[in-house]
Amino acid sequence: MSVAAVAHSLRLYHAPARRPALDAFHARFLAAGELAFDVGAHVGDRAASFSRLGARVIAIEPQPPLLRALRLLFRRDARVTLRPVLLGEAPGRATLRLNTANPTVATVSDAFIAAADGAPGWEGQSWDAALDCEVTTLDALIAAHGEPSFCKIDVEGHEAAVLAGLSRPLRTLSFEFTTIQRDVAGAALARLVALGYRHFNACLGESMEWAFPAAVAAAEMGAWLGALPAEANSGDVYASLEPERLRA
Numbered sequence: 167m168s169v170a171a172v173a174h175s176l177r178l179y180h181a182p183a184r185r186p187a188l189d190a191f192h193a194r195f196l197a198a199g200e201l202a203f204d205v206g207a208h209v210g211d212r213a214a215s216f217s218r219l220g221a222r223v224i225a226i227e228p229q230p231p232l233l234r235a236l237r238l239l240f241r242r243d244a245r246v247t248l249r250p251v252l253l254g255e256a257p258g259r260a261t262l263r264l265n266t267a268n269p270t271v272a273t274v275s276d277a278f279i280a281a282a283d284g285a286p287g288w289e290g291q292s293w294d295a296a297l298d299c300e301v302t303t304l305d306a307l308i309a310a311h312g313e314p315s316f317c318k319i320d321v322e323g324h325e326a327a328v329l330a331g332l333s334r335p336l337r338t339l340s341f342e343f344t345t346i347q348r349d350v351a352g353a354a355l356a357r358l359v360a361l362g363y364r365h366f367n368a369c370l371g372e373s374m375e376w377a378f379p380a381a382v383a384a385a386e387m388g389a390w391l392g393a394l395p396a397e398a399n400s401g402d403v404y405a406s407l408e409p410e411r412l413r414a
Contacts, residue, residue, distance in 0.1 A: 171267055172209070172231050179211035180239075188215045191374040194411050195316040195338045196221045203307060205253055205328060206320035206342075208270050210236045210246075216316075217245045224311050228252055228262060228299045229272055247311070253321070254301045255330035264295040271322050278323025281346040287399050288346065303331030316340075320402075326353035335361045338406040343368075345396050351403065352388060358405045359384045365409035370401040377401075381409040 188211065196202055198220025204213040207225035209232060216223045223246045227233055233250055240246040252260055252274060263279060265271050268291060273279060282288040304317070317339040319328050325341040335358075343351035355366075365381035368390065377390065387403060406412050 169231075171269055172235055175209045175270060176235060179209050180214070184211070185215070185218070187374050188212075189218055192216060192316070193219055197315075200315040201312050203304070203314045203317040205304075205318060206322075207236060207248075208232060208320070210239050212318055213246055214239065217243055221245065221315075223247065224249060224307060224314070226251060226253060226307075228297065229264065229269055230297075232269060249302075249307075250299075252299045252301045252324075253304060253307070253319075253328045253331060254324070255303070255327050256301070257303060257306065258301045260299055260301050262297045262299050263293040264297060265291060265293050266295055267292065273322035273324060274327075275323035275350075278344075278347060278350075281323070281344075285346045286396055304328065305331055305333050318402075323347050323350055326350050326357055329354055329357040329361075332361065335363055335405075335407055337408060338404065338411055340402045340404045342400060342402050343391060344400045345394055345398050348391055351391050355384055355388055355391070355403065363405040363407065365407070365412055366403060366405050367412035368401055368403045370398055373401075376412070376414045379414045381406070381412040 192215050196216055196219050200221050202216040202221045202223050204225045207213050207227040213223045213225040226249050228250045236248055260274050263273050279293050282291055315337050317336050319325050320342040321328055341354050366387040367381050368377040404412055
């Protein structure tokens with residue numbers, strides 16, 4: 167992974183102009199002293215936002231160059247704890263496929279790489295390196311660090327597997343979806359319903375704007391995901407036990 171690729175991500179995601187909107191959006195999920203999990207922390211813009219709100223943060227990121235950047239970013243922030251692991255359905259080990267030119271799309275999922283091959287908007291992406299990683303689960307993280315008030319999951323096609331490692335609903339969580347793998351989004355949504363979630367909303371891309379003015383049921387969320395044009399590319403689905411947190 168090149169220094170230039172990491173530096174580009176740092177400039178893009180930590181741009182000072184992004185911070186007010188990011189913090190205002192996350193303030194509906196977190197208060198000072200609460201706990202957040204940032205699963206797939208990348209360069210830590212979400213973890214930094216959670217910390218600015220006064221939350222404690224467990225940031226999950228196994229890629230060594232990104233870990234070095236995160237250690238520098240949070241070296242004076244006692245609220246942020248870094249864990250260099252992957253999450254999945256069960257403890258073990260897995261191979262993380264790395265895209266050295268675009269570290270934000272590292273993935274455990276061969277199906278994700280296959281879906282990206284030739285897809286509009288994914289041209290030129292190459293997974294050209296690999297890293298053997300420890301795998302743990304959301305349940306194990308909760309046992310070690312406590313139950314988070316908010317959990318963000320962004321793991322490039324591995325979201326349903328991460329949610330399979332959770333046995334009880336959290337107050338609020340989010341998972342990333344892509345239009346090249348709507349089946350993964352559907353499986354993640356079904357897992358959340360099985361856990362007991364009934365209230366959902368979503369944001370496209372990095373917009374931090376709700377797709378619906380108020381929370382919707384799983385069936386409506388699933389229909390919305392299915393109807394998105396391919397060029398919508400990606401976004402995040404949010405689920406909460408408290409529907410008022412998902413209101414515009």
